[in-house]
Amino acid sequence: MSALIHELQRRELQEKGYTVLQNLFTPAEMAELASQIEDHQRRHVENLKAMGGTDGGISRAEEITFTDHLAENDANIMKFVKRDEFVDITTALLGPDTDLYWNQSVYKAGHGTKQFPWHQDDGYMNVDPSPYLTIWLAVNDVTVENGCVWFLPGSHLHGVINHEDTPIGKACYSLDDPDQGVPAPLTCGSAAVFWSTTMHKSGLNVSDGMRKGFVIQYCQAGLKYLHNQETITGLTPVARNNEAAQ
Ligand SMILES: O=C(O)CCC(=O)C(=O)O
Numbered sequence: 001m002s003a004l005i006h007e008l009q010r011r012e013l014q015e016k017g018y019t020v021l022q023n024l025f026t027p028a029e030m031a032e033l034a035s036q037i038e039d040h041q042r043r044h045v046e047n048l049k050a051m052g053g054t055d056g057g058i059s060r061a062e063e064i065t066f067t068d069h070l071a072e073n074d075a076n077i078m079k080f081v082k083r084d085e086f087v088d089i090t091t092a093l094l095g096p097d098t099d100l101y102w103n104q105s106v107y108k109a110g111h112g113t114k115q116f117p118w119h120q121d122d123g124y125m126n127v128d129p130s131p132y133l134t135i136w137l138a139v140n141d142v143t144v145e146n147g148c149v150w151f152l153p154g155s156h157l158h159g160v161i162n163h164e165d166t167p168i169g170k171a172c173y174s175l176d177d178p179d180q181g182v183p184a185p186l187t188c189g190s191a192a193v194f195w196s197t198t199m200h201k202s203g204l205n206v207s208d209g210m211r212k213g214f215v216i217q218y219c220q221a222g223l224k225y226l227h228n229q230e231t232i233t234g235l236t237p238v239a240r241n242n243e244a245a246q
């Protein structure tokens with residue numbers, strides 16, 4: 001029996017495509033995680049600046065950075081993404097055997113001028129089975145003012161839809177549509193949990209400070225690329241038979 005995923009969370013995930021877990025971790029735990037993330041994030045920013053501000057991907061040194069494979073590059077972060085809380089959540093929602101699929105910090109600087117476009121995480125890479133699970137963890141307090149994630153409730157019910165490439169990320173729905181969904185402000189240590197088919201964006205950070213998120217994605221063990229049905233190799237086991245993987 002899950003200690004973290006109850007009837008309410010299941011119903012919200014089923015009907016709206018997302019749910020919020022309040023105070024999953026303490027602010028002290030997030031401060032420790034932030035210090036681990038930021039060694040890598042700073043190096044990423046330096047590298048981006050050396051390349052003129054962008055490496056051609058979706059990170060822009062002064063605005064928003066996606067620093068990926070943190071766990072694979074840092075033993076402390078790997079320990080974090082395999083914590084019992086994630087074993088509990090992922091086995092409750094995905095089944096007894098789960099893997100870490102992807103992880104990245106997403107730091108959004110203040111005085112921003114761009115939202116991050118509406119997309120489904122499946123829009124970046126089609127995999128089988130879909131959906132997998134994304135956990136967007138607030139590493140500091142995340143508000144509408146500093147650019148929290150927004151969701152379109154029920155958008156996961158229509159499967160994976162077409163995404164266009166834009167200069168700031170893939171997009172499947174207009175930032176100008178009058179229906180801009182529902183914001184999910186999160187206190188430091190709380191997390192939004194959603195399906196890889198759930199449409200989400202993040203708003204402008206009009207505050208003075210950095211908005212800090214850690215995005216961790218989990219899948220059923222044995223995930224395949226959809227296009228050729230080849231198993232994706234090198235993923236880290238998180239749970240086996242409902243227990244923490246060794
Ligand atoms: O955190 C953000 O600003 C957007 C991140 C996001 O949507 C994602 O990683 O899929």
